[in-house]
Amino acid sequence: MSDIQNESGKSKMPKSVPYIIGSEIAERFSFYGLRSIMVTFMAVTFFNPTLNPALTAEADAKANEMSHLFVTLAYFMPMVGAIMADWFFGKYRVILTVSILYTIGHLILAVSGESYTLFSTGLIVIACCAGGIKSCVSANVGDQFNKSNEHLLSKAYGWFYMSINLGGTLAPLFIPLLKKYYGPEIAFGVPGILMALATIIFWLGRKKYVRVPPAGIKKENFFSISLYALQKLFSRKPGQKVWEAVSEKYSATSIDGIQAVYRVLAVFAFTPIFWALWDQNLSEWVLQATRLDLNLTSSFSILPEQINFINPLFLVLLIPVFNSFLFPYLEKKGIKVTPLRKIGAGLVIIGLSFTIIALLQEAIDAGGKPSVWWQILAYILLAASEILVSVTCLEYAYTHSPKSMKSTMSALYLLGISAGNLLVGLINGNIVDKGFFSQFTGAKYYWLFLAILAASFILFLLVAKRLPEKRYVGNEEAEN
Incomplete structure (x- = not known):
């Protein structure tokens, strides 16, 4: 009887999933809340504070440049985050650590005022941390399941996807209103509060997560083999194909x-x-x-x-x-x-x-x-x-x-x-x-x-x- 109950228990949705979903809603709200106002804020505050019509095109271009470089960094960092999690520290430690730094990045934005240097620093911190989280969180969802409840995995990812879009839908509706009526300090501060909430929610589930330990550096990884293939492109035997040369080692x-x-x-x-x-x-x-x-x-x-x-x-x-x-x-x-x-x-x-x-x-x-x-x-x-x-x-x-x-x-x-x-x-x-x-x-x-x-x-x-x-x-x- 106990075995049946245990098997039945295993077939339920993992208790850790609500903590991951709740954290993701708050994190995505903070990210898209920031993105909804950062371009218009930078264009006026830093690049055209006098609202000179002659400077509008240049100010817009500068703000757009900063925005796209921010996203460039945010979507480059998932590769770094994945390596840190899979090879060295594990997903839980990486997510928790960068979430704390992520919150600090929002705090820097909120107190930056008209300091372009301070604002840029906050953006760099947030981009690095948002990217570090992105590659780990979705994989962490899959880690919570085993063969007994894998039929619920698609449902969990459905909720996860909905949480991303819920945060992305609500943030642009509310954060611009805060900017208009209460100023940029509050508008940039609230996403920071949401990121702090995301960190707390994730931490509260710490005893319920299935934690896959880091596997160490894999010898036969994409980068190692690709570099070796590039080397063999110029040093292989006459008439030998590149992948034939690579097969001598891998x-x-x-x-x-x-x-x-x-x-x-x-x-x-x-x-x-x-x-x-x-x-x-x-x-x-x-x-x-x-x-x-x-x-x-x-x-x-x-x-x-x-x-x-x-x-x-x-x-x-x-x-x-x-x-x-x-x-x-x-x-x-x-x-x-x-x-x-x-x-x-x-x-x-x-x-x-x-x-x-x-x-x-x-x-x-x-x-x-x-x-x-x-x-x-x-x-x-x-x-x-x-x-x-x-x-x-x-x-x-x-x-x-x-x-x-x-x-x-x-x-x-x-x-x-x-x-x-x-x-x-x-x-x-x-x-x-x-x-x-x-x-x-x-x-x-x-x-x-x-x-x-x-x-x-x-x-x-x-x-x-x-x-x-x-x-x-x-x-x-x-x-x-």
Whole structure:
């Protein structure tokens, strides 16, 4: 009888999951709350405090540059966080430590006042810590399950995903109001309070977590084998292929895993331009919203920083529509819905979204004040493109890489987000420095990115036809 009860107990949702979910809601609220106001705050406070119209374009470019470099660092650090957790300290210690530092970063922002140096320091601390958490928290969810309750894992990840979008939806609604009515000190301070709450919630669950100990440095890891392959490219025997030379030192299984990573990276090579466009909704689009008619009705208007709540809201609403209705409908009509086709469609849809933004900017440049409803339409299309590209890429990375490389692929995917933001940051920095890209201001700026996207899409079509299909499912046998 006791064995039955124990087995029944094991089949329940792990008691640690609510602590992880609660902590994630608060952390995402703090992160997106910060992002909702940082660009408009920096543009005025640091780069154009006198509100000189002649300095508007340069101030916007400087604020955008800082915003995208912040995201670049935040999405580069997951790789570092994963290494620290998996090889040296374990996920619990890494999450708790960086959460404390994360809270201190928010405190620095709240007390920075008009000090650009102090504000920048706070952003660097937050970016490093947010990235350190990102790679560990989602993996920590999976660590809480075993064979007896693994059927509940998808439900737990569903809650986890909802917690991310709940924080991302609520923060842009409330934090801009605090900035308007109570000032930036309070507006930046409240996300810090939420991050402190996230840390406390996570700590309270310390006795309930399943803690996977660090495994130490793995000899046959992605970087070691890749560097060795690069070395053998120039020092292999005459007529010998690179991977044949690598097989003299590393196992066939490890080499197959590395080759799988490079096949997936051929797809991921097109994600940086997607994220270069996507992440502008939290920077360039917010600044554009300050020049729109923000009246939703004749008696109700919103703040420019509040508009980006539309993206996570429609992301949650559209996912079941796509999965339960659109994709099955297309399959029934004989249109095969493959991952590569989803990604291609997502690139097209984000192009349509950006076209709306470019046309809006043309109207603004001509002295008009178009309705914010057009930008809302762009946000809805943006959410649809994210489902087709982001969600699909994560699925593609999982199904097309062996078990030993799945964590590596997730981290490399996040590096694509970092690379996309770095591109935008560098272009904005070049605009500030009066370089080549300084000619691309106003609507020309958005048309520039649409041209880059169009070139990338054509290249994607050429590459996608040549990508071999090799799926790793079930017991890790490869399906061709």
